[in-house]
Amino acid sequence: MAITTRIATHESKAVTLLFIGVALTYLLLFLGLPLFAVFYQAFSKGWDLYWVALQEPDAWSAIKLTFIAAGIAVPCNLVFGIAAAWAIAKFEFKGKSLLITLIDLPFAVSPVVSGLVYVLLFGAQGWFGEWLQAHDIKLLFAVPGIVLATIFVTFPFIARELIPLMQAQGKEEEEAAVSLGASGWQTFWRVTLPNIKWGLMYGVILCNARAMGEFGAVSVVSGHIRGMTNTMPLHVEILYNEYNFVAAFAVASLLALLAVVTLAVKSLVEWQAKRSGEPLHGA
Amino acid sequence: MAQLAASSKRVTTRFRAHSVLPGFNLALGFTLLYLSLIVLVPLSALFFKTATLGWGGFFDVLTNDRVLSSLRVTFLASLAAAVINAFFGLIVAWVLVRYTFPGKRIVDALVDLPFALPTAVAGITLATLYAPHGWIGQYFAAQGIKVAYTPLGIVVALTFIGLPFVVRTVQPVLEDVEAGVEEAAASLGAGRWDVFRRVIFPAIFPALLTGFSLAFARAIGEYGSVIFIAGNMPYISEISPLLIVAKLEQYDYAGATAIAVIMLLISFALLLGVNALQWWTSRRGVR
Amino acid sequence: MSITIENINKHFGAYKALDNINLEVNSGELIALLGPSGCGKTSLLRIIGGLELADSGKLLFHGEDVEARDARERNVGFVFQHYALFRHMTVFENVAFGLRVKPKKERHHEAEIQRRVHELLNLVQLDWLADRYPAQLSGGQRQRIALARALAVEPKILLLDEPFGALDAQVRKELRRWLRRLHDELHITSIFVTHDQEEALEVADRVVVMNKGKIEQVGTPDEVYAAPASPFVYQFIGNVNLFHSRDHAPWTEQHGDAVAYVRPHDIDISRTPQDDTALPVEVKLVRAIGSIVRIEVSADDSSELIEIELSRERFDTAPLVCGDRVFIRPRQFRVFETGDANELSAA
Numbered sequence: 001m002a003i004t005t006r007i008a009t010h011e012s013k014a015v016t017l018l019f020i021g022v023a024l025t026y027l028l029l030f031l032g033l034p035l036f037a038v039f040y041q042a043f044s045k046g047w048d049l050y051w052v053a054l055q056e057p058d059a060w061s062a063i064k065l066t067f068i069a070a071g072i073a074v075p076c077n078l079v080f081g082i083a084a085a086w087a088i089a090k091f092e093f094k095g096k097s098l099l100i101t102l103i104d105l106p107f108a109v110s111p112v113v114s115g116l117v118y119v120l121l122f123g124a125q126g127w128f129g130e131w132l133q134a135h136d137i138k139l140l141f142a143v144p145g146i147v148l149a150t151i152f153v154t155f156p157f158i159a160r161e162l163i164p165l166m167q168a169q170g171k172e173e174e175e176a177a178v179s180l181g182a183s184g185w186q187t188f189w190r191v192t193l194p195n196i197k198w199g200l201m202y203g204v205i206l207c208n209a210r211a212m213g214e215f216g217a218v219s220v221v222s223g224h225i226r227g228m229t230n231t232m233p234l235h236v237e238i239l240y241n242e243y244n245f246v247a248a249f250a251v252a253s254l255l256a257l258l259a260v261v262t263l264a265v266k267s268l269v270e271w272q273a274k275r276s277g278e279p280l281h282g283a
Numbered sequence: 284m285a286q287l288a289a290s291s292k293r294v295t296t297r298f299r300a301h302s303v304l305p306g307f308n309l310a311l312g313f314t315l316l317y318l319s320l321i322v323l324v325p326l327s328a329l330f331f332k333t334a335t336l337g338w339g340g341f342f343d344v345l346t347n348d349r350v351l352s353s354l355r356v357t358f359l360a361s362l363a364a365a366v367i368n369a370f371f372g373l374i375v376a377w378v379l380v381r382y383t384f385p386g387k388r389i390v391d392a393l394v395d396l397p398f399a400l401p402t403a404v405a406g407i408t409l410a411t412l413y414a415p416h417g418w419i420g421q422y423f424a425a426q427g428i429k430v431a432y433t434p435l436g437i438v439v440a441l442t443f444i445g446l447p448f449v450v451r452t453v454q455p456v457l458e459d460v461e462a463g464v465e466e467a468a469a470s471l472g473a474g475r476w477d478v479f480r481r482v483i484f485p486a487i488f489p490a491l492l493t494g495f496s497l498a499f500a501r502a503i504g505e506y507g508s509v510i511f512i513a514g515n516m517p518y519i520s521e522i523s524p525l526l527i528v529a530k531l532e533q534y535d536y537a538g539a540t541a542i543a544v545i546m547l548l549i550s551f552a553l554l555l556g557v558n559a560l561q562w563w564t565s566r567r568g569v570r
Numbered sequence: 571m572s573i574t575i576e577n578i579n580k581h582f583g584a585y586k587a588l589d590n591i592n593l594e595v596n597s598g599e600l601i602a603l604l605g606p607s608g609c610g611k612t613s614l615l616r617i618i619g620g621l622e623l624a625d626s627g628k629l630l631f632h633g634e635d636v637e638a639r640d641a642r643e644r645n646v647g648f649v650f651q652h653y654a655l656f657r658h659m660t661v662f663e664n665v666a667f668g669l670r671v672k673p674k675k676e677r678h679h680e681a682e683i684q685r686r687v688h689e690l691l692n693l694v695q696l697d698w699l700a701d702r703y704p705a706q707l708s709g710g711q712r713q714r715i716a717l718a719r720a721l722a723v724e725p726k727i728l729l730l731d732e733p734f735g736a737l738d739a740q741v742r743k744e745l746r747r748w749l750r751r752l753h754d755e756l757h758i759t760s761i762f763v764t765h766d767q768e769e770a771l772e773v774a775d776r777v778v779v780m781n782k783g784k785i786e787q788v789g790t791p792d793e794v795y796a797a798p799a800s801p802f803v804y805q806f807i808g809n810v811n812l813f814h815s816r817d818h819a820p821w822t823e824q825h826g827d828a829v830a831y832v833r834p835h836d837i838d839i840s841r842t843p844q845d846d847t848a849l850p851v852e853v854k855l856v857r858a859i860g861s862i863v864r865i866e867v868s869a870d871d872s873s874e875l876i877e878i879e880l881s882r883e884r885f886d887t888a889p890l891v892c893g894d895r896v897f898i899r900p901r902q903f904r905v906f907e908t909g910d911a912n913e914l915s916a917a
Contacts, residue, residue: 219528
C-alpha cells in the first residue's frame with residue numbers, strides 16, 4: 001500500500017520531464033535569452049566601443065543622476081516604511097486597514113500616471129505652477145521632479161515588506177524590553193531593528209532596483225534634457241532611438257548588471273534569513 | 284495574550300488602545316503626512332483636473348476613436364499576457380515546488396528578473412530579439428508572422444513583465460498543500476489527473492486568480508517595456524499610457540488626465556477584486 | 571514589596587475585562603491568579619506591570635501610588651507567556667539586556683554585568699547555555715532564561731503570565747517545584763497567572779480565583795479547595811457533584827430552589843442505608859485510576875451520573891461491581907441558592 005501511494009502522488013517520468021521541459025523553455029525564452037542578449041548586444045562590437053559608450057559624458061551624468069535619485073528616494077521610503085510599520089504593527093487604532101490600502105495605492109497607478117500627477121501639480125498650468133515660476137523654483141523637468149516621481153513609484157516597497165513581518169512578530173519582545181527598563185529608542189535599536197533586518201534589506205534592495213530602473217514616471221517629468229535630466233533608463237531610450245544600439249545596450253548592460261546583483265543579493269538575504277531561522281515575510 | 288489581542292480590537296470608545304510602547308504619535312503622524320504629500324495630494328490633482336473637463340468633455344475624450352482603440356489594445360494585450368502567464372506560471376510554480384533538477388535555485392531566483400530589470404532594458408532587448416531579423420523574430424518571420432511592432436509584440440512585452448506574479452503567488456500555496464491530502468485521495472482510488480483536478484487545483488485556484496489579476500493590473504499600466512516593441516501605430520498598436528504621454532507632449536493636460544483617470548479606475552477595480560478574493564478565501568479557510 | 575489594588579476597572583470596548591477588583595498582596599507572597607480564559611487575570615497582571623492602563627481605580631506598591639509610573643519605572647519583572655526572549659540575542663545578552671539599557675550613571679561596569687549574568691544563569695542552572703540563541707533552547711530552558719532575564723534588574727515584584735502554559739506535562743511539574751523553591755530562596759513578591767488549578771494549588775501561598783472580570787474568592791490553596799466561596803469556585807477547582815435539593819438531596823433539609831455541591835471523595839457509600847436521608851442508587855461504572863477508585867452511580871429515577879472517589883484501600887474492604895444497588899450519603903456539602911447556580915451554569 002505504501003508503495004502504491006507513493007507512486008500515486010507522483011507523475012510518471014515522461015510527464016515530469018515534459019513539465020520541466022515546458023517550464024524551462026518558457027523561462028529561457030522570456031528571461032534567460034533577453035538577459036543574455038543585453039550583454040551580447042553590448043559587447044557585439046567589442047570591448048573598446050563598449051568602454052567608449054560608457055565614458056561618454058552624457059552617460060556619466062545619467063549614471064550620476066540615477067544614483068542621486070535612488071540615493072534620496074530609498075532612504076526617504078525607508079524611514080517612511082519603518083514609521084508606518086511601527087504604527088501599524090505595534091498599535092491598535094481605527095482605520096488601520098484603510099491606511100494599509102492607501103499605502104499600496106502607488107502599485108495600482110501606471111508609472112506614466114505617477115509622472116502625470118506631478119506635472120499637474122508643478123507644471124506651468126499646475127496648481128503650484130505660477131507660484132513656483134514667480135519664485136523661480138524649478139521642480140518639473142529638473143532633478144527634484146525626478147526624485148519625487150521616483151519616490152512615488154517606490155513608495156510602498158519597504159512598508160509592504162515590513163508591515164506583515166512586524167505584525168507577525170507581535171509586540172511582546174518590545175514589551176519585555178520596556179519592562180526591563182529600556183527607553184523607546186533603546187527598544188527600537190536593540191530589539192525591533194535586529195529582528196527586522198533581513199526584511200528591511202529585502203525591501204531596500206527591491207526598492208533600489210525599481211528606483212534606479214524606473215522609466216515611465218521619470219520619463220514624464222524629466223524633460224529629457226541630455227546630460228541634465230536624463231537617468232540611465234532615459235539615456236538608454238535616447239541612444240536606442242538614435243539607432244546607437246551599442247551605446248544603448250552598453251548602458252542597458254549596467255542596468256542589467258544591477259538586476260542580476262539585485263537578484264543575487266535577494267537570494268542571499270532569503271538564504272541568510274532561512275539559515276538564521278528568522279522569517280523574512282509575515283505570516 | 285490571544286484573548287487580549289482579540290478584545291483590544293473591540294475598542295470603540297477611543298481612537299487607539301493604550302500601549303506601553305512609545306512613538307505612536309510620531310510614527311503615525313509622519314506616516315500620514317508623508318502619505319498625503321507624496322501620494323494622496325498628487326493623486327487628488329488628477330480628479331480635480333478631470334473635473335475641469337466636465338462630464339461632457341470627459342465623455343468626449345472617452346469616446347474618441349483613438350482613445351477607445353488604445354484602451355482596447357491595452358486591455359486585450361494585457362488579458363492575453365495574463366492568460367499566458369497564468370498557464371505557464373502554474374507549470375513553472377509546479378515544477379519549482381514539486382521537482383528537483385540541477386540549477387533549480389538559479390532558475391528560481393531568475394523568475395524575479397522582471398521585477399529587477401528596468402523596463403526600458405527589457406523593452407529594447409525584447410524589441411531586438413523579436414524584430415524580423417532578431418534571434419527569435421526570424422523564426423516567426425519565416426512563418427510570415429510579425430511579432431515586433433505589432434500588437435503581438437505588446438503581448439510579448441507584457442508577458443515578460445507579468446511573469447513573476449502568478450509563479451510567486453501560486454508557489455507558497457502549492458508548498459502548503461499537504462501531501463497527506465493527496466495521499467488520501469490517491470488511496471481512495473483517484474488517478475493523478477483526478478487528484479490534481481479535484482484536490483490540488485481547488486486549493487491553489489484562488490492564488491492563481493490573484494496572480495492573474497496582479498499580472499493583468501500591472502500590464503495595463505505598463506509603459507517602458509512596451510513602447511520599444513509596440514511600433515506605436517495609432518489605432519493599431521498604441522497603448523493608453525503612451526497616448527497619455529502623447530497628449531502631454533501636445534499640452535493637452537485635461538485629455539491626458541481623463542485617460543489617466545479611466546486607467547486608474549480600471550486598476551482600482553482589479554485590485555479591489557483581488558482584495559475581495561483574498562478576503563473571501565481567508566474566510567473559507569483556504570489560502 | 572506589598573501591592574494594593576483598589577476598585578480597578580478595565581473595559582475593552584463594550585467588554586468588561588475587570589469589574590471593580592480589590593486585592594491586597596503581602597510582601598514576599600507568591601500569589602496565583604486562577605481562572606478560565608477571558609476571566610481578566612492576564613489583564614490584571616498587565617495592569618500591575620504597567621503594560622496596560624486601568625480605566626479607573628488605584629494601584630499602590632508599598633503604599634505608594636504607581637499609576638503615573640510607566641512600565642520601565644515600576645521595577646517589575648515580567649515573564650511573558652511565550653517568554654518573549656530576544657531572538658537575535660544570545661542567552662547571555664538576553665539576561666544582560668536589563669543591565670545594559672540602564673542610564674549611563676546607573677550602569678554597572680562590564681565586569682560586574684558579566685558577574686551578575688553568570689550568577690543569574692547559575693541560579694536557573696543554565697550557565698552552560700550562555701552562548702546559545704533562544705531558538706536552540708527547549709521550552710523549559712526558555713522559561714528559565716525568561717525568568718533569569720526578569721530577575722536581572724532586581725525587581726521588587728515578579729509577574730508571570732501563564733509561566734508553564736506552553737510546556738509539556740513532565741517539564742511543567744518539575745518547573746513548578748523549581749519555581750516554588752526559587753521563591754522560597756528569593757522572597758520576591760510574585761504573582762502568576764494560570765488556568766490550571768493544580769498548578770495554582772501546588773505553587774501559590776494564596777490563590778485568587780477569578781471569573782468574568784470579578785474575584786470569586788481569595789484564600790490559601792486549602793481554603794479555596796475545602797471551602798469554596800461560590801458555586802463557580804466549587805466547579806472550577808476540583809470535581810463536584812450537583813444535587814438538586816428537591817429530588818435527590820434530602821439531607822440538605824433545604825426547601826425551594828437550592829443546589830447542594832458535594833466533592834466526589836466526600837461521599838460515603840454503603841450497602842445498607844446510613845440513615846433515613848441516604849439516597850438509593852445503582853452502580854453504573856467502577857474504574858481504578860492509580861491510587862483511587864472512581865465509581866459512577868445514578869439514582870433510580872434519574873439518568874444523571876454521580877461521581878464518587880474512594881481510596882483503593884477503602885474500596886478493597888468492600889468491593890463493588892456494576893449493577894450493585896447501594897446507598898450514598900455525603901459527609902460534607904454546601905448549598906447554594908439556585909440564583910447563584912444559574913450564574914454558574916452560564917459561566
